[in-house]
Amino acid sequence: MADVGQFPGGRDALLAMGFALVQQDGVGVYLMEEPDLAADLDKWSDWFDTLKVMRDHVENMLAQPLPSVYPS
Incomplete structure (x- = not known):
């Protein structure tokens, strides 16, 4: 499967979907927080x-x- 980030707008799409760019061990990674299943099943189900x-x-x-960026 292709890496979404390699496409124009791919990183913006990840941010729009709720991912956050954070640093882990000096490397930028995209993470998304999962709602607490035990606290609110409906919220978690909607999120999922x-x-x-x-x-x-x-x-x-x-x-x-x-x-194609080049006309045929």
């Missing part, structure tokens, strides 16, 4: 359902060829 929809959308976008 939205996460699956976003995953499916990203997979569909990655499966499409990038448009």
Whole structure:
């Protein structure tokens, strides 16, 4: 599977989906906080359902060829 960050706007898409860019051991990584399942099952379920929809959308976008920047 392709790395989302290699595509134009990929990193912005991760941020828009709720990921945050943080430093771990001197390396930038994207993390998303998971709501506390024990504290609020409905909130966690909504978060998880939205996460699956976003995953499916990203997979569909990655499966499409990038448009050519050079006219045929």
